Amino acid sequence: MTSAGGTLTNAKAKAKAAAPAAAGRAARLDVEAIRRDFPILRQTVHGRPLVYLDNAATSQKPQAVIDAVTRYYGAENSNVHRGVHFLSEQATQAYEGVRGTVREFLNAAEDREILFVRGTTEGINLVAQSYGRAALRAGDEVVISGMEHHSNIVPWQMVCEATGAVLRVVPITDAGEVELEVYERLLNARTRLVAIVHISNVLGSINPVKQMIAMARRWNARVLVDGAQAVPHLPVDVRDLDCDFYVFSGHKLLGPTGIGILYGRAELLEGMPPYQGGGDMISSVTFEKTRYNTIPYKFEAGTPHIAGAIGLGAAIDYVQGVGLDRIAAYEDELLGYGTAALSAIPGLRLIGTAPAKAAVLSFVLDDAHAHDVGTILDREGVAIRAGHHCAMPLMQRFGVPATARASLAFYNTRDEIDALVRAIQKVKEIFG
Protein backbone atom coordinates (compact mmCIF):
# COMPACT_ATOMS: atom_id res chain seq x y z
CA MET A 1 0.00 0.00 0.00
CA THR A 2 2.25 2.70 -1.23
CA SER A 3 -0.46 5.31 -0.92
CA ALA A 4 -0.70 4.92 2.85
CA GLY A 5 3.07 5.05 3.07
CA GLY A 6 2.95 8.13 0.94
CA THR A 7 0.85 9.93 3.49
CA LEU A 8 3.29 9.36 6.28
CA THR A 9 6.14 10.41 4.07
CA ASN A 10 4.21 13.52 3.16
CA ALA A 11 3.50 14.27 6.79
CA LYS A 12 7.14 13.88 7.64
CA ALA A 13 8.27 15.87 4.63
CA LYS A 14 5.88 18.61 5.59
CA ALA A 15 7.10 18.60 9.16
CA LYS A 16 10.66 18.90 7.92
CA ALA A 17 9.77 21.66 5.52
CA ALA A 18 7.97 23.57 8.24
CA ALA A 19 10.84 23.21 10.68
CA PRO A 20 14.09 22.32 8.97
CA ALA A 21 15.81 21.72 12.31
CA ALA A 22 13.13 19.31 13.45
CA ALA A 23 15.03 16.15 12.58
CA GLY A 24 18.11 17.38 14.38
CA ARG A 25 16.17 18.61 17.37
CA ALA A 26 14.15 15.40 17.58
CA ALA A 27 17.20 13.49 18.66
CA ARG A 28 17.61 15.95 21.50
CA LEU A 29 14.04 15.75 22.74
CA ASP A 30 14.74 15.78 26.47
CA VAL A 31 12.47 12.96 27.62
CA GLU A 32 13.69 13.09 31.21
CA ALA A 33 12.74 16.78 31.44
CA ILE A 34 9.38 16.04 29.83
CA ARG A 35 8.72 13.21 32.28
CA ARG A 36 9.26 15.60 35.18
CA ASP A 37 6.26 17.58 33.89
CA PHE A 38 3.97 14.57 34.46
CA PRO A 39 3.56 14.01 38.21
CA ILE A 40 1.72 10.69 37.82
CA LEU A 41 4.73 9.07 36.18
CA ARG A 42 6.71 9.29 39.45
CA GLN A 43 4.67 6.65 41.23
CA THR A 44 5.17 2.96 41.72
CA VAL A 45 2.58 0.26 41.05
CA HIS A 46 2.75 -3.08 42.89
CA GLY A 47 6.16 -1.91 44.15
CA ARG A 48 7.56 -1.21 40.69
CA PRO A 49 7.99 2.02 38.77
CA LEU A 50 4.89 2.73 36.71
CA VAL A 51 5.40 2.02 33.02
CA TYR A 52 2.36 3.64 31.43
CA LEU A 53 1.74 2.22 27.96
CA ASP A 54 -2.00 2.79 27.67
CA ASN A 55 -1.86 6.17 25.99
CA ALA A 56 -4.35 5.30 23.25
CA ALA A 57 -6.94 4.88 26.01
CA THR A 58 -6.02 8.13 27.68
CA SER A 59 -2.88 10.20 28.01
CA GLN A 60 -1.38 11.45 31.26
CA LYS A 61 -1.58 15.14 32.15
CA PRO A 62 1.31 17.56 32.52
CA GLN A 63 1.43 19.85 35.57
CA ALA A 64 0.56 22.81 33.31
CA VAL A 65 -2.84 21.29 32.54
CA ILE A 66 -3.52 20.34 36.16
CA ASP A 67 -2.57 23.89 37.20
CA ALA A 68 -4.80 25.49 34.58
CA VAL A 69 -7.83 23.56 35.80
CA THR A 70 -6.98 24.26 39.46
CA ARG A 71 -6.45 27.96 38.73
CA TYR A 72 -9.81 28.16 36.97
CA TYR A 73 -11.72 26.63 39.87
CA GLY A 74 -9.61 28.44 42.49
CA ALA A 75 -9.64 31.93 41.04
CA GLU A 76 -11.72 32.29 37.89
CA ASN A 77 -14.77 30.04 38.28
CA SER A 78 -17.88 31.62 36.82
CA ASN A 79 -20.42 30.85 34.13
CA VAL A 80 -19.66 31.97 30.60
CA HIS A 81 -21.51 34.19 28.13
CA ARG A 82 -24.30 35.43 30.38
CA GLY A 83 -22.68 37.31 33.23
CA VAL A 84 -21.88 41.02 33.29
CA HIS A 85 -19.56 40.71 36.26
CA PHE A 86 -15.78 40.54 36.30
CA LEU A 87 -15.36 36.80 36.86
CA SER A 88 -17.84 35.85 34.16
CA GLU A 89 -16.03 38.08 31.72
CA GLN A 90 -12.72 36.46 32.65
CA ALA A 91 -14.16 32.96 32.28
CA THR A 92 -15.78 33.82 28.95
CA GLN A 93 -12.51 35.22 27.65
CA ALA A 94 -10.55 32.18 28.75
CA TYR A 95 -13.11 29.76 27.33
CA GLU A 96 -13.47 31.55 24.00
CA GLY A 97 -9.71 31.99 23.86
CA VAL A 98 -9.35 28.22 23.70
CA ARG A 99 -11.59 28.17 20.64
CA GLY A 100 -8.95 30.28 18.96
CA THR A 101 -6.17 28.03 20.21
CA VAL A 102 -7.94 24.99 18.72
CA ARG A 103 -8.59 26.81 15.44
CA GLU A 104 -4.87 27.51 15.10
CA PHE A 105 -4.03 23.96 16.18
CA LEU A 106 -6.17 22.51 13.37
CA ASN A 107 -5.55 25.39 10.98
CA ALA A 108 -9.29 25.91 10.60
CA ALA A 109 -10.45 29.10 8.87
CA GLU A 110 -12.63 30.54 11.63
CA ASP A 111 -13.19 30.22 15.38
CA ARG A 112 -16.89 29.56 14.82
CA GLU A 113 -16.05 26.30 13.08
CA ILE A 114 -14.76 24.93 16.40
CA LEU A 115 -17.43 23.30 18.56
CA PHE A 116 -16.84 22.18 22.14
CA VAL A 117 -18.28 18.72 22.73
CA ARG A 118 -17.74 16.04 25.38
CA GLY A 119 -15.39 14.00 23.24
CA THR A 120 -14.96 12.21 19.94
CA THR A 121 -18.02 10.04 20.57
CA GLU A 122 -20.30 13.00 21.11
CA GLY A 123 -18.83 14.82 18.12
CA ILE A 124 -19.59 11.90 15.80
CA ASN A 125 -23.08 11.49 17.25
CA LEU A 126 -23.71 15.19 16.73
CA VAL A 127 -22.83 14.94 13.05
CA ALA A 128 -24.79 11.70 12.61
CA GLN A 129 -27.90 12.99 14.34
CA SER A 130 -27.85 16.56 13.07
CA TYR A 131 -26.23 16.43 9.64
CA GLY A 132 -26.95 12.76 8.93
CA ARG A 133 -30.64 12.74 9.79
CA ALA A 134 -31.27 15.87 7.74
CA ALA A 135 -29.18 14.93 4.71
CA LEU A 136 -29.66 11.17 4.37
CA ARG A 137 -32.49 9.62 2.37
CA ALA A 138 -33.44 5.99 1.86
CA GLY A 139 -30.91 4.38 -0.47
CA ASP A 140 -28.15 6.87 0.27
CA GLU A 141 -24.87 5.35 1.35
CA VAL A 142 -22.55 5.97 4.27
CA VAL A 143 -19.03 4.55 3.95
CA ILE A 144 -16.86 3.55 6.91
CA SER A 145 -13.82 1.27 7.17
CA GLY A 146 -13.27 -2.12 8.77
CA MET A 147 -10.96 -0.61 11.40
CA GLU A 148 -13.38 1.83 12.98
CA HIS A 149 -13.88 2.22 16.71
CA HIS A 150 -17.44 1.39 17.80
CA SER A 151 -18.00 5.13 18.19
CA ASN A 152 -17.57 5.54 14.43
CA ILE A 153 -19.80 2.54 13.61
CA VAL A 154 -22.81 2.62 15.91
CA PRO A 155 -23.88 6.28 15.36
CA TRP A 156 -23.98 5.56 11.62
CA GLN A 157 -25.93 2.35 12.11
CA MET A 158 -28.43 4.34 14.17
CA VAL A 159 -28.85 7.07 11.56
CA CYS A 160 -29.04 4.51 8.74
CA GLU A 161 -31.75 2.70 10.67
CA ALA A 162 -33.67 5.95 11.04
CA THR A 163 -33.30 7.16 7.45
CA GLY A 164 -33.11 3.98 5.38
CA ALA A 165 -29.59 4.81 4.28
CA VAL A 166 -27.14 1.94 3.75
CA LEU A 167 -23.85 1.42 5.59
CA ARG A 168 -20.95 0.25 3.42
CA VAL A 169 -17.69 -1.02 4.89
CA VAL A 170 -14.26 -0.79 3.24
CA PRO A 171 -12.23 -3.95 3.97
CA ILE A 172 -8.69 -3.82 5.26
CA THR A 173 -5.56 -5.76 4.36
CA ASP A 174 -3.68 -8.28 6.50
CA ALA A 175 -1.18 -5.57 7.38
CA GLY A 176 -4.01 -3.36 8.58
CA GLU A 177 -4.45 -0.87 5.77
CA VAL A 178 -7.60 0.33 4.07
CA GLU A 179 -8.05 -1.39 0.71
CA LEU A 180 -7.95 1.79 -1.33
CA GLU A 181 -8.97 0.23 -4.64
CA VAL A 182 -12.05 -1.28 -3.04
CA TYR A 183 -12.81 2.03 -1.37
CA GLU A 184 -12.59 3.83 -4.69
CA ARG A 185 -14.95 1.32 -6.30
CA LEU A 186 -17.37 1.56 -3.38
CA LEU A 187 -17.84 5.29 -3.89
CA ASN A 188 -20.70 6.25 -6.17
CA ALA A 189 -23.38 8.86 -6.77
CA ARG A 190 -25.36 7.57 -3.78
CA THR A 191 -22.42 8.01 -1.38
CA ARG A 192 -23.48 10.88 0.85
CA LEU A 193 -20.94 10.58 3.62
CA VAL A 194 -17.61 8.93 4.41
CA ALA A 195 -16.56 8.49 8.05
CA ILE A 196 -13.00 7.30 8.45
CA VAL A 197 -10.53 6.99 11.30
CA HIS A 198 -7.28 8.94 10.84
CA ILE A 199 -5.16 6.60 13.01
CA SER A 200 -6.48 3.20 14.14
CA ASN A 201 -6.60 2.80 17.92
CA VAL A 202 -5.84 -0.92 17.59
CA LEU A 203 -3.50 -1.19 14.61
CA GLY A 204 -1.82 2.21 14.69
CA SER A 205 -2.29 2.43 10.91
CA ILE A 206 -2.17 5.99 9.62
CA ASN A 207 -4.83 6.12 6.94
CA PRO A 208 -4.26 8.11 3.75
CA VAL A 209 -7.17 10.37 4.65
CA LYS A 210 -6.17 13.22 2.35
CA GLN A 211 -6.27 10.90 -0.64
CA MET A 212 -9.50 9.29 0.55
CA ILE A 213 -11.14 12.69 0.96
CA ALA A 214 -10.11 13.69 -2.56
CA MET A 215 -11.67 10.48 -3.89
CA ALA A 216 -14.92 11.16 -2.00
CA ARG A 217 -15.00 14.72 -3.35
CA ARG A 218 -15.36 13.40 -6.91
CA TRP A 219 -18.75 12.06 -5.84
CA ASN A 220 -19.63 15.12 -3.82
CA ALA A 221 -19.66 13.11 -0.61
CA ARG A 222 -18.99 14.73 2.77
CA VAL A 223 -16.18 13.36 4.90
CA LEU A 224 -15.82 13.09 8.67
CA VAL A 225 -12.42 12.17 10.07
CA ASP A 226 -12.14 10.56 13.53
CA GLY A 227 -8.93 12.13 14.78
CA ALA A 228 -8.99 10.82 18.36
CA GLN A 229 -5.68 8.96 17.94
CA ALA A 230 -4.16 11.34 15.41
CA VAL A 231 -4.00 14.74 17.11
CA PRO A 232 -1.64 13.59 19.88
CA HIS A 233 0.81 12.17 17.38
CA LEU A 234 1.00 14.21 14.20
CA PRO A 235 0.26 17.73 12.95
CA VAL A 236 -3.28 18.02 11.55
CA ASP A 237 -4.37 20.67 9.05
CA VAL A 238 -8.09 20.42 8.31
CA ARG A 239 -7.90 22.75 5.33
CA ASP A 240 -5.03 20.84 3.78
CA LEU A 241 -6.95 17.57 4.35
CA ASP A 242 -10.06 19.27 2.92
CA CYS A 243 -12.32 17.35 5.33
CA ASP A 244 -15.83 18.53 6.27
CA PHE A 245 -15.73 17.38 9.88
CA TYR A 246 -12.81 16.51 12.16
CA VAL A 247 -13.35 15.16 15.66
CA PHE A 248 -11.07 14.53 18.64
CA SER A 249 -11.04 14.15 22.42
CA GLY A 250 -9.12 16.33 24.85
CA HIS A 251 -8.12 13.54 27.23
CA LYS A 252 -6.03 11.66 24.69
CA LEU A 253 -4.16 14.92 24.00
CA LEU A 254 -2.92 15.53 27.58
CA GLY A 255 -6.15 17.39 28.41
CA PRO A 256 -9.02 16.70 30.80
CA THR A 257 -11.73 14.10 30.22
CA GLY A 258 -15.19 15.28 29.19
CA ILE A 259 -14.04 17.83 26.63
CA GLY A 260 -13.54 17.33 22.93
CA ILE A 261 -13.67 19.18 19.66
CA LEU A 262 -15.80 18.94 16.57
CA TYR A 263 -14.50 20.97 13.66
CA GLY A 264 -17.05 21.55 10.92
CA ARG A 265 -17.07 23.72 7.82
CA ALA A 266 -19.02 26.89 8.62
CA GLU A 267 -21.41 26.58 5.68
CA LEU A 268 -22.31 23.03 6.70
CA LEU A 269 -22.74 23.86 10.38
CA GLU A 270 -24.97 26.78 9.50
CA GLY A 271 -27.32 24.55 7.56
CA MET A 272 -27.52 21.87 10.24
CA PRO A 273 -30.35 21.68 12.78
CA PRO A 274 -29.38 21.91 16.48
CA TYR A 275 -28.36 18.70 18.24
CA GLN A 276 -29.70 19.57 21.68
CA GLY A 277 -31.99 22.33 22.85
CA GLY A 278 -31.52 24.52 25.89
CA GLY A 279 -29.83 27.64 27.18
CA ASP A 280 -27.08 29.38 25.23
CA MET A 281 -28.11 27.81 21.90
CA ILE A 282 -30.94 30.28 21.29
CA SER A 283 -31.15 33.94 20.37
CA SER A 284 -34.77 34.35 21.44
CA VAL A 285 -37.47 32.13 22.89
CA THR A 286 -41.22 32.57 22.98
CA PHE A 287 -43.71 29.78 23.36
CA GLU A 288 -44.62 30.26 19.71
CA LYS A 289 -41.19 30.45 18.11
CA THR A 290 -37.57 29.98 19.10
CA ARG A 291 -34.73 31.50 17.11
CA TYR A 292 -31.49 29.60 17.28
CA ASN A 293 -28.20 31.20 18.05
CA THR A 294 -25.45 31.47 15.45
CA ILE A 295 -22.71 28.86 15.17
CA PRO A 296 -20.91 27.57 17.17
CA TYR A 297 -23.34 28.40 20.03
CA LYS A 298 -26.28 26.77 18.25
CA PHE A 299 -24.59 23.46 19.07
CA GLU A 300 -23.53 24.24 22.64
CA ALA A 301 -26.70 23.99 24.71
CA GLY A 302 -26.32 24.36 28.47
CA THR A 303 -23.35 25.34 30.57
CA PRO A 304 -20.30 23.86 28.88
CA HIS A 305 -17.31 22.10 30.45
CA ILE A 306 -15.48 25.39 30.97
CA ALA A 307 -12.68 23.95 33.10
CA GLY A 308 -12.24 21.18 30.55
CA ALA A 309 -11.90 23.65 27.69
CA ILE A 310 -9.35 25.69 29.66
CA GLY A 311 -7.42 22.52 30.46
CA LEU A 312 -7.51 21.53 26.79
CA GLY A 313 -6.11 24.93 25.87
CA ALA A 314 -3.21 24.40 28.28
CA ALA A 315 -2.67 20.91 26.84
CA ILE A 316 -2.47 22.22 23.29
CA ASP A 317 -0.05 24.93 24.41
CA TYR A 318 2.10 22.25 26.04
CA VAL A 319 2.07 20.01 22.96
CA GLN A 320 2.86 22.93 20.70
CA GLY A 321 5.69 23.89 23.02
CA VAL A 322 7.28 20.48 22.59
CA GLY A 323 6.38 20.46 18.89
CA LEU A 324 4.26 17.83 17.16
CA ASP A 325 6.92 17.34 14.52
CA ARG A 326 9.45 16.42 17.22
CA ILE A 327 6.87 14.27 19.01
CA ALA A 328 6.11 12.37 15.78
CA ALA A 329 9.80 11.82 15.04
CA TYR A 330 10.58 10.67 18.58
CA GLU A 331 7.60 8.31 18.74
CA ASP A 332 8.44 6.89 15.33
CA GLU A 333 11.91 6.03 16.55
CA LEU A 334 10.46 4.50 19.75
CA LEU A 335 7.97 2.50 17.67
CA GLY A 336 10.83 1.12 15.60
CA TYR A 337 12.66 0.06 18.76
CA GLY A 338 9.50 -1.50 20.22
CA THR A 339 8.60 -3.29 16.99
CA ALA A 340 12.05 -4.86 16.81
CA ALA A 341 11.99 -5.84 20.49
CA LEU A 342 8.55 -7.44 20.37
CA SER A 343 9.15 -9.14 17.02
CA ALA A 344 12.13 -10.92 18.57
CA ILE A 345 9.89 -12.67 21.14
CA PRO A 346 9.00 -16.20 19.95
CA GLY A 347 5.28 -16.90 19.81
CA LEU A 348 4.37 -13.20 19.66
CA ARG A 349 2.40 -11.92 16.69
CA LEU A 350 2.00 -8.20 16.04
CA ILE A 351 -1.47 -7.19 14.82
CA GLY A 352 -1.10 -4.12 12.62
CA THR A 353 2.04 -3.90 10.53
CA ALA A 354 1.23 -1.08 8.14
CA PRO A 355 4.31 0.81 6.94
CA ALA A 356 2.56 4.08 7.85
CA LYS A 357 2.01 3.53 11.53
CA ALA A 358 1.74 5.47 14.77
CA ALA A 359 3.16 4.24 18.06
CA VAL A 360 0.71 1.43 18.83
CA LEU A 361 1.85 -2.16 19.41
CA SER A 362 -1.04 -4.61 19.41
CA PHE A 363 -0.06 -8.22 19.86
CA VAL A 364 -1.22 -11.71 20.69
CA LEU A 365 0.80 -14.51 22.29
CA ASP A 366 0.52 -18.15 21.26
CA ASP A 367 0.02 -19.49 24.75
CA ALA A 368 -1.61 -16.71 26.73
CA HIS A 369 -4.85 -14.77 26.28
CA ALA A 370 -4.54 -10.98 26.15
CA HIS A 371 -6.45 -10.65 29.41
CA ASP A 372 -3.94 -12.83 31.25
CA VAL A 373 -1.11 -10.87 29.64
CA GLY A 374 -2.67 -7.65 30.97
CA THR A 375 -2.91 -8.96 34.54
CA ILE A 376 0.65 -10.27 34.63
CA LEU A 377 2.10 -7.12 33.08
CA ASP A 378 0.21 -5.02 35.62
CA ARG A 379 1.96 -6.87 38.47
CA GLU A 380 5.23 -5.84 36.84
CA GLY A 381 4.12 -2.21 36.88
CA VAL A 382 3.41 -2.18 33.14
CA ALA A 383 0.01 -0.71 32.21
CA ILE A 384 -1.34 -1.88 28.87
CA ARG A 385 -4.82 -2.56 27.60
CA ALA A 386 -6.26 -5.99 26.85
CA GLY A 387 -9.49 -6.68 25.04
CA HIS A 388 -11.30 -5.81 21.86
CA HIS A 389 -10.53 -2.07 22.19
CA CYS A 390 -14.08 -1.14 21.17
CA ALA A 391 -13.37 -2.56 17.71
CA MET A 392 -15.03 -5.97 17.71
CA PRO A 393 -15.42 -6.20 13.90
CA LEU A 394 -11.68 -5.61 13.61
CA MET A 395 -10.94 -8.45 16.07
CA GLN A 396 -13.08 -10.69 13.88
CA ARG A 397 -11.18 -9.56 10.80
CA PHE A 398 -7.92 -10.73 12.35
CA GLY A 399 -9.47 -13.85 13.84
CA VAL A 400 -8.52 -13.02 17.43
CA PRO A 401 -10.88 -12.61 20.40
CA ALA A 402 -8.75 -9.85 21.86
CA THR A 403 -5.30 -8.29 21.69
CA ALA A 404 -2.87 -6.87 24.20
CA ARG A 405 -2.04 -3.31 23.25
CA ALA A 406 0.89 -1.16 24.27
CA SER A 407 0.37 2.39 23.05
CA LEU A 408 3.21 4.86 23.37
CA ALA A 409 3.52 8.56 24.03
CA PHE A 410 6.44 10.95 23.75
CA TYR A 411 7.13 10.62 27.49
CA ASN A 412 7.81 6.91 27.12
CA THR A 413 11.37 5.62 26.87
CA ARG A 414 13.39 2.71 25.53
CA ASP A 415 13.85 1.56 29.13
CA GLU A 416 10.09 1.24 29.39
CA ILE A 417 9.98 -0.86 26.23
CA ASP A 418 12.63 -3.06 27.85
CA ALA A 419 10.42 -3.35 30.95
CA LEU A 420 7.52 -4.38 28.69
CA VAL A 421 9.65 -7.08 27.08
CA ARG A 422 10.80 -8.37 30.50
CA ALA A 423 7.18 -8.48 31.68
CA ILE A 424 6.15 -10.45 28.58
CA GLN A 425 8.93 -12.92 29.46
CA LYS A 426 7.18 -13.38 32.84
CA VAL A 427 3.99 -14.25 30.99
CA LYS A 428 5.89 -16.85 29.04
CA GLU A 429 7.44 -18.23 32.24
CA ILE A 430 3.98 -18.73 33.74
CA PHE A 431 2.27 -19.99 30.61
CA GLY A 432 5.27 -21.61 28.92
Place this chain on the structure above:
Amino acid sequence: MSDLRDLYQEVLLDHNRRPRNFQKLEGANRTAEGYNPLCGDQITVYMKLEDDVIRDISFQGSGCAISKSAASMMTAALKGKTRGEAEALFQHFHNMLTGKPGAEGGTEALGKLAVFAGVCEFPIRVKCATLPWHTLHAALEGKGEPVSTE
Protein backbone atom coordinates in the same frame (compact mmCIF):
# COMPACT_ATOMS: atom_id res chain seq x y z
CA MET B 1 5.33 -12.78 41.49
CA SER B 2 4.05 -14.87 44.41
CA ASP B 3 0.46 -13.61 44.10
CA LEU B 4 0.62 -14.32 40.37
CA ARG B 5 1.54 -17.91 41.16
CA ASP B 6 -1.42 -17.97 43.58
CA LEU B 7 -3.62 -16.88 40.71
CA TYR B 8 -2.16 -19.03 37.97
CA GLN B 9 -1.83 -22.31 39.84
CA GLU B 10 -0.64 -25.38 37.98
CA VAL B 11 -4.05 -27.10 38.07
CA LEU B 12 -5.63 -24.05 36.53
CA LEU B 13 -2.99 -23.76 33.81
CA ASP B 14 -3.44 -27.44 33.03
CA HIS B 15 -7.20 -27.00 32.55
CA ASN B 16 -6.45 -23.98 30.36
CA ARG B 17 -4.08 -25.97 28.16
CA ARG B 18 -6.24 -29.07 28.04
CA PRO B 19 -9.82 -28.06 28.82
CA ARG B 20 -12.07 -30.99 29.82
CA ASN B 21 -15.51 -31.50 28.27
CA PHE B 22 -14.57 -28.94 25.62
CA GLN B 23 -17.00 -29.85 22.85
CA LYS B 24 -20.57 -29.53 21.78
CA LEU B 25 -22.75 -32.02 23.63
CA GLU B 26 -24.89 -34.21 21.42
CA GLY B 27 -28.37 -34.65 22.86
CA ALA B 28 -28.13 -31.64 25.15
CA ASN B 29 -31.54 -30.39 26.27
CA ARG B 30 -30.27 -27.19 27.89
CA THR B 31 -27.81 -24.66 26.44
CA ALA B 32 -26.94 -21.11 27.34
CA GLU B 33 -24.52 -18.50 26.07
CA GLY B 34 -22.45 -16.26 28.27
CA TYR B 35 -20.55 -13.19 27.32
CA ASN B 36 -18.18 -10.76 29.00
CA PRO B 37 -18.29 -7.60 26.89
CA LEU B 38 -15.34 -6.08 28.74
CA CYS B 39 -12.79 -8.58 27.51
CA GLY B 40 -14.69 -10.47 24.85
CA ASP B 41 -14.85 -13.82 26.68
CA GLN B 42 -17.56 -15.96 25.16
CA ILE B 43 -18.84 -19.33 26.35
CA THR B 44 -21.64 -21.77 25.51
CA VAL B 45 -22.67 -24.34 28.13
CA TYR B 46 -24.40 -27.54 26.98
CA MET B 47 -26.24 -29.74 29.42
CA LYS B 48 -28.23 -32.93 29.57
CA LEU B 49 -30.63 -32.36 32.47
CA GLU B 50 -32.84 -35.27 33.51
CA ASP B 51 -35.08 -35.24 36.59
CA ASP B 52 -33.13 -32.22 37.85
CA VAL B 53 -29.86 -34.15 37.63
CA ILE B 54 -27.01 -33.00 35.38
CA ARG B 55 -26.33 -36.23 33.49
CA ASP B 56 -23.75 -34.62 31.23
CA ILE B 57 -22.29 -31.16 30.67
CA SER B 58 -19.81 -29.56 28.28
CA PHE B 59 -18.75 -26.16 27.00
CA GLN B 60 -17.25 -24.33 24.05
CA GLY B 61 -15.96 -20.81 23.59
CA SER B 62 -12.96 -18.57 23.84
CA GLY B 63 -11.55 -16.67 26.75
CA CYS B 64 -8.69 -16.08 29.11
CA ALA B 65 -7.04 -18.78 31.21
CA ILE B 66 -9.23 -17.95 34.20
CA SER B 67 -12.56 -18.28 32.39
CA LYS B 68 -11.51 -21.30 30.37
CA SER B 69 -10.16 -23.26 33.32
CA ALA B 70 -13.13 -22.22 35.46
CA ALA B 71 -15.47 -23.61 32.79
CA SER B 72 -13.44 -26.79 32.45
CA MET B 73 -13.32 -27.46 36.20
CA MET B 74 -16.97 -26.53 36.56
CA THR B 75 -18.06 -29.15 34.05
CA ALA B 76 -15.83 -31.74 35.71
CA ALA B 77 -17.34 -30.96 39.12
CA LEU B 78 -20.98 -30.96 38.08
CA LYS B 79 -21.53 -34.28 36.33
CA GLY B 80 -24.12 -36.24 38.29
CA LYS B 81 -24.96 -33.28 40.56
CA THR B 82 -28.54 -32.17 41.12
CA ARG B 83 -29.74 -28.72 40.15
CA GLY B 84 -29.82 -27.74 43.85
CA GLU B 85 -26.27 -28.99 44.45
CA ALA B 86 -25.03 -27.11 41.37
CA GLU B 87 -26.64 -23.85 42.48
CA ALA B 88 -25.25 -24.28 46.01
CA LEU B 89 -21.77 -24.83 44.59
CA PHE B 90 -22.11 -21.67 42.50
CA GLN B 91 -23.05 -19.76 45.66
CA HIS B 92 -19.98 -21.08 47.54
CA PHE B 93 -17.77 -20.32 44.55
CA HIS B 94 -19.14 -16.81 44.25
CA ASN B 95 -18.74 -16.16 47.97
CA MET B 96 -15.13 -17.34 47.87
CA LEU B 97 -14.28 -15.06 44.94
CA THR B 98 -15.95 -12.00 46.36
CA GLY B 99 -14.62 -12.65 49.87
CA LYS B 100 -18.07 -12.69 51.43
CA PRO B 101 -18.42 -13.73 55.08
CA GLY B 102 -18.98 -17.45 55.45
CA ALA B 103 -16.76 -18.09 52.45
CA GLU B 104 -14.47 -20.27 54.57
CA GLY B 105 -17.30 -22.68 55.34
CA GLY B 106 -17.85 -23.32 51.66
CA THR B 107 -14.23 -23.94 50.74
CA GLU B 108 -14.46 -27.56 51.79
CA ALA B 109 -17.55 -28.12 49.67
CA LEU B 110 -15.73 -26.59 46.71
CA GLY B 111 -13.05 -29.27 46.66
CA LYS B 112 -10.74 -28.74 43.66
CA LEU B 113 -12.55 -25.52 42.79
CA ALA B 114 -10.85 -23.91 45.81
CA VAL B 115 -7.88 -23.40 43.48
CA PHE B 116 -9.65 -20.23 42.31
CA ALA B 117 -9.33 -18.60 45.75
CA GLY B 118 -6.42 -16.51 44.43
CA VAL B 119 -8.74 -14.69 42.01
CA CYS B 120 -10.11 -12.84 45.03
CA GLU B 121 -6.95 -10.70 45.00
CA PHE B 122 -7.65 -9.65 41.41
CA PRO B 123 -11.12 -8.06 41.56
CA ILE B 124 -11.15 -7.27 37.84
CA ARG B 125 -10.80 -10.98 37.06
CA VAL B 126 -13.65 -12.23 39.27
CA LYS B 127 -16.04 -11.94 36.35
CA CYS B 128 -13.79 -14.18 34.25
CA ALA B 129 -14.09 -16.97 36.81
CA THR B 130 -17.83 -16.56 37.39
CA LEU B 131 -18.87 -16.23 33.73
CA PRO B 132 -19.15 -20.02 33.20
CA TRP B 133 -21.22 -20.31 36.38
CA HIS B 134 -23.57 -17.49 35.41
CA THR B 135 -23.99 -19.26 32.08
CA LEU B 136 -24.65 -22.55 33.86
CA HIS B 137 -27.29 -20.81 35.95
CA ALA B 138 -28.98 -19.51 32.79
CA ALA B 139 -28.91 -23.02 31.30
CA LEU B 140 -30.50 -24.46 34.44
CA GLU B 141 -33.16 -21.77 34.37
CA GLY B 142 -33.73 -22.51 30.71
CA LYS B 143 -33.52 -18.86 29.74
CA GLY B 144 -33.12 -18.23 26.05
CA GLU B 145 -31.31 -14.89 26.40
CA PRO B 146 -27.50 -14.85 26.45
CA VAL B 147 -26.14 -13.79 29.85
CA SER B 148 -23.71 -10.96 30.20
CA THR B 149 -21.38 -10.12 33.06
CA GLU B 150 -22.28 -6.45 32.66
